[in-house]
Amino acid sequence: MKKKIALIFGITGQDGSYLAKLLLKKKYEVHGVIRRSSSFNTKRIEDIYVDPHYSKDFFLHYGDMTDALSINNLISKLKPNEIYNLAAQSHVAVSFDLPEYTANVDGLGTLRILEAINTNKLQKKTKFYQAGTSEMYGSSSPPQNEKTSFNPRSPYAVSKLFAHWITINYREAYGIYACNGILFNHESPVRGYTFVTQKIVQALCKIKKGSKEKLFLGNIYSKRDWGHAEDYVKAMWLMLQQKTPQDFVIATGEQYTVKNFIELVAKKLDMKINWKGQGLKEKGYYKGKEIIKIDKKYFRPTEVESLRGDYTKAKRLLKWKPSHNINTLVTDMIKKII
Numbered sequence: 001m002k003k004k005i006a007l008i009f010g011i012t013g014q015d016g017s018y019l020a021k022l023l024l025k026k027k028y029e030v031h032g033v034i035r036r037s038s039s040f041n042t043k044r045i046e047d048i049y050v051d052p053h054y055s056k057d058f059f060l061h062y063g064d065m066t067d068a069l070s071i072n073n074l075i076s077k078l079k080p081n082e083i084y085n086l087a088a089q090s091h092v093a094v095s096f097d098l099p100e101y102t103a104n105v106d107g108l109g110t111l112r113i114l115e116a117i118n119t120n121k122l123q124k125k126t127k128f129y130q131a132g133t134s135e136m137y138g139s140s141s142p143p144q145n146e147k148t149s150f151n152p153r154s155p156y157a158v159s160k161l162f163a164h165w166i167t168i169n170y171r172e173a174y175g176i177y178a179c180n181g182i183l184f185n186h187e188s189p190v191r192g193y194t195f196v197t198q199k200i201v202q203a204l205c206k207i208k209k210g211s212k213e214k215l216f217l218g219n220i221y222s223k224r225d226w227g228h229a230e231d232y233v234k235a236m237w238l239m240l241q242q243k244t245p246q247d248f249v250i251a252t253g254e255q256y257t258v259k260n261f262i263e264l265v266a267k268k269l270d271m272k273i274n275w276k277g278q279g280l281k282e283k284g285y286y287k288g289k290e291i292i293k294i295d296k297k298y299f300r301p302t303e304v305e306s307l308r309g310d311y312t313k314a315k316r317l318l319k320w321k322p323s324h325n326i327n328t329l330v331t332d333m334i335k336k337i338i
């Protein structure tokens with residue numbers, strides 16, 4: 001039987017690397033889009049990389065979400081069965097520094113893919129997954145589900161909201177099988193170093209081993225629903241295997257503060273943290289030494305205070321549920337370091 005062809009935008013990212021591995025296991029021919037970079041940006045897919053002279057099922061192509069020609073050329077050449085758009089400037093804080101670029105990549109980039117599917121008349125052949133985000137809920141109260149209204153609080157979230165609605169519009173206007181996954185925060189051992197979970201895990205592991213470095217953080221009272229990326233890419237794939245395209249919330253339904261996360265990591269490392277002070281003066285001490293400090297530069301101009309997802313729809317229709325909880329997630333992240 002002919003292999004299904006999948007095209008992944010954002011294959012070098014956390015989710016892209018897990019998804020590529022999942023699809024290879026499912027016997028897909030996997031194509032990934034990578035950006036030209038002066039240093040290697042393919043570390044997360046090193047273990048599945050095969051020299052193109054020998055590869056039968058894994059191929060990388062240069063492209064960029066800001067370059068409509070590269071997107072259109074790839075889609076018209078490959079005519080994929082499934083396209084996963086995981087490419088994004090995905091850092092919320094950075095989106096305040098790079099608002100136009102973030103809108104271009106995360107918002108218009110999505111439109112460029114949908115338009116390529118449409119103009120190449122691939123509606124009947126190509127299914128499309130859009131990496132939506134719980135950030136779109138912004139200030140809406142939890143639990144958030146598919147019916148909750150969106151109140152985005154950052155250029156990143158606003159750009160992703162454009163991507164969300166343009167995906168729905170192309171589904172309705174042109175009959176494209178297109179789904180929005182509205183995924184709550186998900187982490188893993190290959191999470192980027194500037195996201196708060198990885199930043200905490202990396203720093204506490206080093207401090208435990210004797211490093212003198214300190215951990216500087218912003219708002220440690222925001223609440224998040226943290227899952228494991230390995231579980232979440234399975235949900236992406238499931239969304240594209242249904243009879244009709246729909247949008248789904250993917251979450252764990254559990255919520256913790258950043259401070260809870262710090263304490264959980266510390267507990268697993270057998271470190272007791274004592275907290276003193278409040279607000280910008282709050283500090284964390286380990287064995288009498290100051291190891292955690294608050295730095296106002298990590299506060300965002302507008303914050304999303306509280307996210308907790310209700311994934312009832314995914315459980316009912318996709319038969320999806322998370323296999324990890326925060327405990328097993330933290331264990332997995334620590335295990336890969338110590």
Ligand code: NAP
Pocket residue numbers: 009010011012013014015016033034035037041063064065066085086087088089090091105131132133134182183184185186187192
């Ligand atoms: P990530 O680790 O930051 O990966 C982002 C990917 O996008 C990387 O492969 C990156 O390439 C690529 N990319 C960035 N700008 C690009 C451009 N201009 N052209 C082409 N590719 C570009 O993000 P992630 O955590 O895997 O998340 C995957 C997707 O899900 C993102 O769209 C994110 O916004 C969304 N999302 C993530 C979460 C989460 O908690 N992880 C939750 C909800 C939604 P380089 O490697 O070259 O930088």
Ligand code: GDD
Pocket residue numbers: 090091092093132133134135183184185186194195196197199216217218219220222223224258298299300303304307
């Ligand atoms: N990154 C970071 N660094 N965040 C910090 C820090 C810090 O030093 N200190 C406190 N925080 C707080 C942030 O203000 C936020 O409330 C929370 O920790 C989580 O921040 P991130 O880990 O950067 O994730 P995020 O929730 O902003 O965004 C992630 O999840 C979204 C889904 O809700 C990203 O993966 C997005 O791409 C994704 O869409």
